[in-house]
Amino acid sequence: MQKSITPPSATHTGVWVGIAAIIMSFAAYTSAMVVRQGSLPEWHHFRLPPILYWNALVLMASSVTLELARQRIGGPFDRLGRGTTSRPWLSWYRVTIGLSFVFLIGQYLAWQRLASEGLYLATSPSSAFFYVLTALHALHLLGGIGALFYALHVLRADDGPRPVDVLSAVAVYWHFMAVLWLYLLVILALWV
Amino acid sequence: MDIVSASAIEHPPAQEHHHTAPTGFIRKYVFSLDHKVIGKQYLGLGLIAVCTGMVLSWIMRYHLAFPNKPVPLVGLFAPTFAAGGVITPEFYLQLMTMHGTIMVFFVLTTAPFAGFGNFVLPLQVGAEDMAFPRFNMMSFWVTFVAFLVLVTAFFVPDGPPLSGWTAYAPLSAVGKAAGPGQGLGQSLWVVSIGIFCIGQLLGSLNFIATTLDLRVKGMTLARLPQSTWAWFITSIIGLIAFSVLLPACVLLLLDRVAGTSFFIPSGLVVSDALQPHSGGSPLLWQHLFWFFGHPEVYIAIVPGFGIVSTILPAMCRKPHLGPRVLIACELAIAGLSYMVWGHHMFLSGMSPMSATLFSVPTLIITIPAAIITLLWLGTIYGSKLRINTASLFCLGFVSVFVTGGLSGFFLSQPSIDTYLHGTYFVVGHFHFVMGVAAMFGIFAGTYYWFPKMFGRMMSETLGKWHFALTFIGVYATFMPMHWLGLAGNVRRYSSFPSDYMQGSLTLHRFITFSALFLGAAQLIFLFNLLWSRLRGPVAPDNPWEATSLEWSTTSPPPFDNFGGRHPIVRHGPNEYGVSGPRGDYIMQTDPPVVGAEGA
Numbered sequence: 001m002q003k004s005i006t007p008p009s010a011t012h013t014g015v016w017v018g019i020a021a022i023i024m025s026f027a028a029y030t031s032a033m034v035v036r037q038g039s040l041p042e043w044h045h046f047r048l049p050p051i052l053y054w055n056a057l058v059l060m061a062s063s064v065t066l067e068l069a070r071q072r073i074g075g076p077f078d079r080l081g082r083g084t085t086s087r088p089w090l091s092w093y094r095v096t097i098g099l100s101f102v103f104l105i106g107q108y109l110a111w112q113r114l115a116s117e118g119l120y121l122a123t124s125p126s127s128a129f130f131y132v133l134t135a136l137h138a139l140h141l142l143g144g145i146g147a148l149f150y151a152l153h154v155l156r157a158d159d160g161p162r163p164v165d166v167l168s169a170v171a172v173y174w175h176f177m178a179v180l181w182l183y184l185l186v187i188l189a190l191w192v
Numbered sequence: 193m194d195i196v197s198a199s200a201i202e203h204p205p206a207q208e209h210h211h212t213a214p215t216g217f218i219r220k221y222v223f224s225l226d227h228k229v230i231g232k233q234y235l236g237l238g239l240i241a242v243c244t245g246m247v248l249s250w251i252m253r254y255h256l257a258f259p260n261k262p263v264p265l266v267g268l269f270a271p272t273f274a275a276g277g278v279i280t281p282e283f284y285l286q287l288m289t290m291h292g293t294i295m296v297f298f299v300l301t302t303a304p305f306a307g308f309g310n311f312v313l314p315l316q317v318g319a320e321d322m323a324f325p326r327f328n329m330m331s332f333w334v335t336f337v338a339f340l341v342l343v344t345a346f347f348v349p350d351g352p353p354l355s356g357w358t359a360y361a362p363l364s365a366v367g368k369a370a371g372p373g374q375g376l377g378q379s380l381w382v383v384s385i386g387i388f389c390i391g392q393l394l395g396s397l398n399f400i401a402t403t404l405d406l407r408v409k410g411m412t413l414a415r416l417p418q419s420t421w422a423w424f425i426t427s428i429i430g431l432i433a434f435s436v437l438l439p440a441c442v443l444l445l446l447d448r449v450a451g452t453s454f455f456i457p458s459g460l461v462v463s464d465a466l467q468p469h470s471g472g473s474p475l476l477w478q479h480l481f482w483f484f485g486h487p488e489v490y491i492a493i494v495p496g497f498g499i500v501s502t503i504l505p506a507m508c509r510k511p512h513l514g515p516r517v518l519i520a521c522e523l524a525i526a527g528l529s530y531m532v533w534g535h536h537m538f539l540s541g542m543s544p545m546s547a548t549l550f551s552v553p554t555l556i557i558t559i560p561a562a563i564i565t566l567l568w569l570g571t572i573y574g575s576k577l578r579i580n581t582a583s584l585f586c587l588g589f590v591s592v593f594v595t596g597g598l599s600g601f602f603l604s605q606p607s608i609d610t611y612l613h614g615t616y617f618v619v620g621h622f623h624f625v626m627g628v629a630a631m632f633g634i635f636a637g638t639y640y641w642f643p644k645m646f647g648r649m650m651s652e653t654l655g656k657w658h659f660a661l662t663f664i665g666v667y668a669t670f671m672p673m674h675w676l677g678l679a680g681n682v683r684r685y686s687s688f689p690s691d692y693m694q695g696s697l698t699l700h701r702f703i704t705f706s707a708l709f710l711g712a713a714q715l716i717f718l719f720n721l722l723w724s725r726l727r728g729p730v731a732p733d734n735p736w737e738a739t740s741l742e743w744s745t746t747s748p749p750p751f752d753n754f755g756g757r758h759p760i761v762r763h764g765p766n767e768y769g770v771s772g773p774r775g776d777y778i779m780q781t782d783p784p785v786v787g788a789e790g791a
Contacts, residue, residue: 002212003320003752010323010405017397017431024435028480032443032454035476042471122451125471132446 008165015169019176022140026180029136030187033129037191044124048189049113055106056185062099063178066171069093073164093152096174100145107138126192133184137177144170144177213751223333225325226751230332231311232645237336238303238634241294244343246711248291255279257697257704259687273351273372282372284686285354289373290345292357293381296488297388298339300630304495305430306335306395308637309423311645313399315742316420318408318759320752323401327394334391342384345377353378356684358485359385361455361477362462365447366469369462379448386441389434396434399427408741410761415780417740417765418515422498425522426491429529433487440480447472478540482533489626490529493593494522496633497564500586502765503640504568506738507583508575509776510769513567521560521567528557538606539613547606554604561597565590581655582736585636588663589629595667596625599674614684617677623670635662635717642724643731647747650728654720658713665710672699672706737777740765744781 037043072089111131114120119127147170155163214220224230254263262277273283310328314321322328345352353373355364359381368375403416403424416424443454447469455477456469497518505512512518534542534550568590577583599621603609612618635658642650681688681696688694734743741761745754759781770785772778778785 003325006323007405010401013401013405014324014327014397017400021393021397021431021435024432025439028436028439028483029443032439032476032480035479036454036471036473039473121446122453125453128446128452128454132442136442 005161008162008168011161011165011169012172015172019173022176022180026133026136026184029129029133033133033187033191036125036129044126046114046117046119046126046130046192048130048185048192049110051106051110051113052185052188055103055110056181058099058103058106059178059181062096062103063175065092065099066096066174069096070167070171073167093148097145097148100141100148104138104141107134110134130188130192133188137181137184140180141177144174147173223329225321225329227310227314227322227325227328228645228749228753230328231307231309233332234302234307234310234335235638237332237339238299238307241298241302241339242631245291245294245299246714248287248294250708250711251279252284252287252291253704253707255284255686257701259689270346270351272349279686281686282354283351285356285684286352286373286377288684289354289356289381290342290352293342293385294339295627296357296492297385298335298342300492300626301392301430301488302335303634304499304630304637305423305426305491306331306392308419308495308499308634308641309399309426310395312641312742313420313423314402314406315644315745315749315753316417316740317403317406318411318741318754318761319402319406320754322398323406324398328398331391331394331398334387334394338384338388338391341380341387345373345380345384348376348380350375351377353381355381358481359444359477360481361444361447361474362457362460362467362472365444365455365472365477366460366462366467367448369465369467379445382441382445382448386438386445389438389441392430392434393438396427396431399423400431403427408758408761411741411780412761414516415761415764417498418501418512418518419495419498419740421519422494422496422501422522425519425526426494429487429494429526430491432530433484433491436480437484440477440484443480444477475537475540478537479533482536483530485536486533487526487529489622490525492626492630493633494525496589496593496630496636497522499633499637499640500568500589502740503582503586503636504571505766505768506736507578507580507586508571508768509578510571510575511766513570515764515766518564518567521564524560525557528553528560532557535604535606535609538609544606551604551606555601558597558601558604561593565594565597580639580652581650581659582636582639584656584659585632585639588659589632589636591663592624592632592666593629595671596621596623596629600625611680612677614682615677616673616681616683619683620670620673620677623673624666628666628670635659638721640736641742642721643735644742644747644749646725646728647731648724648728649731649735650724651720654716654723658716658720661713661716662710665706665713668706669703669710672703675699734779737775739763739767739777739779741780744779 069089069092072092111134114127114130121128121131151163151166151170154160154166214224221229224233251263251266263274263279264277266274266279267277270283273286274280279287310322350368351373353359353364354371355374355378359378363370363374364378364382366374367378403420407416443452446452447454447456451468453469453472455474456467456472457474458470460467460469501512501515501518531553532550534546535554538547538550572587599617603612603618603621639650639655642648676696676699679696681693688696731747733745733747735747736743741759742749744759761780762784763778763780763782765780767778769776770778772785773782
């Protein structure tokens with residue numbers, strides 16, 4: 001006796017529900033930061049490391065390369081949406097994964113830069129929020145990288161969900177990561 | 193399945209399959225992907241947690257009734273914290289904290305929502321399983337780990353935390369200096385609740401995706417049973433609430449272990465030592481916590497709404513009055529639940545304007561709650577109610593919900609709450625409206641779905657005794673707390689040996705005896721569970737002559753729920769009191785009946 005696979009619509013719903021939960025979490029962090037900044041006369045502003053802006057470009061570029069990869073998945077796919085791994089799209093996919101690691105390295109360099117200036121997690125409320133927000137975004141992004149590798153695994157598997165459906169769901173999450181980083185960059189630039 | 197028409201089921205479309213039925217013990221019963229097993233695991237965890245929480249409450253109640261006497265056996269099991277069985281004020285607060293935390297998180301959240309929801313929801317929508325079985329398994333085991341982490345606090349040097357289930361900062365944030373249990377014990381509490389949030393988020397995600405995307409052919413949203421609607425709405429409430437509590441726990445943990453100052457103000461002196469923190473806001477914790485905390489009330493109680501609204505029409509043998517109005521009211525309650533958190537903070541120093549702003553939606557939320565109650569009463573009115581344990585607990589649910597709701601009406605007024613907030617009035621209120629009502633929903637659900645879960649009927653005789661004694665016990669235990677509160681008896685005090693409250697000792701002793709009586713009554717339930725599981729009469733597929741899909745499969749259901757076939761839904765779940773092929777009801781999978789078409 002067997003059970004059916006999860007339908008693509010449920011996978012998409014799951015991704016969007018997960019995104020809703022992440023939005024609520026970051027809304028909570030944002031409101032906490034706004035309350036703290038508003039109620040604290042000695043809130044210490046500091047200048048964001050410039051590399052963060054380059055990181056934003058890197059992450060947006062990775063969204064573009066992921067879309068380029070998806071556009072090049074033209075088949076031939078069988079009834080279940082499977083193809084072969086030796087397709088032109090794969091190189092764009094690999095570039096996407098590479099850019100994601102470039103972004104993470106960039107974030108690490110930003111933290112190093114702040115640490116060299118004597119700004120650590122517990123130094124001031126503004127630095128605390130900076131580290132918490134950027135670290136949690138990086139954690140969520142690591143989840144996205146895991147999803148990118150999972151999609152590759154699905155492509156090579158003989159059964160399981162259709163790769164095109166998985167890729168579609170992963171892309172939604174990945175683009176959200178880029179949008180979330182842009183949002184964080186704006187509020188960090190304004191408040192910390 | 194015998195009467196189900198062949199036209200009402202179909203074979204699944206040709207597609208790949210996986211999740212073959214496991215054969216090994218570990219995959220079948222421990223790390224199972226089957227929603228039915230996971231539902232039972234959640235209910236088992238809830239049972240262990242409720243027994244733990246109840247024992248803690250007995251110790252507290254015994255001490256309140258006999259403040260100068262050692263509590264029997266406690267000195268043996270907790271020699272470090274209660275030498276010779278004598279309960280110190282600090283240990284009393286530690287017991288209170290653990291009682292509240294275990295009951296709210298690991299009983300009232302897990303059993304009615306995750307427990308019954310996991311077992312029943314996929315069956316009621318006609319699915320083979322939850323949308324994401326692996327997430328579902330993770331959800332339970334993450335929750336189980338959270339429970340283990342929490343109870344570990346009993347075994348660390350300073351014991352469990354004493355800051356209450358609300359873990360108010362800065363008491364919960366400054367660490368060991370704040371008192372016994374505020375060191376490692378409080379850290380374990382924060383980690384446990386953070387882990388719990390992750391488990392519930394995974395669960396909510398599954399419930400939402402399953403309800404929206406795994407419904408069988410013909411199962412429109414309008415045809416979903418009331419219980420599925422309730423679990424769906426609860427999962428939305430939980431998704432938002434736990435998404436906020438998780439960040440709050442992260443920030444609190446950082447304050448405790450990383451030296452940050454999110455919740456610790458400048459210049460705070462604790463135990464004669466200036467705390468090395470600056471600029472935090474204790475009120476920020478209260479806002480974040482209660483933004484979760486008030487919706488948590490509805491996470492506990494809305495599944496009970498659904499359970500009662502599913503069982504009542506089946507027992508009344510008539511359609512539920514205003515089923516769509518009921519759903520609309522639950523949605524209204526879900527929305528309003530996020531606008532009222534400040535009514536827990538009237539004494540936090542907020543401005544009178546803010547208090548009014550939180551008071552008004554609190555009063556408004558009583559309107560959909562009252563409509564729901566009237567819909568239940570209207571459904572019962574004029575019906576030929578089948579008196580059995582499930583229906584009795586539904587009636588009990590309505591009673592305790594109304595009782596608790598009425599006292600909440602008083603507490604929603606800032607001026608009255610100023611007097612009552614720190615008293616036993618609040619203890620009586622939330623035990624009725626959140627604790628007992630949710631427990632009655634759990635009991636009703638257990639007696640109703642036990643045949644489907646285990647293929648055996650529970651003893652009705654034992655069940656009715658269980659209901660009668662429990663009903664008497666809860667009113668005897670929690671109603672006098674309102675009188676204590678009106679008399680100004682403060683809560684969270686471990687004893688009242690030599691002040692004006694000593695006059696309340698007689699009533700406290702009555703409450704303690706009632707609580708012990710109430711606990712003893714639950715032994716009947718435990719025995720009934722065990723005896724019925726082993727020796728109960730074999731259950732038919734549809735013992736209650738109910739309409740929803742779970743009753744159209746075998747008791748218990750097969751691994752894939754419907755034996756490789758997909759039911760086709762042709763009726764709503766509210767087809768009672770009609771002329772159908774089986775009697776006075778039409779199951780959701782029955783062929784169309786002229787003159788009795790479902791919704």
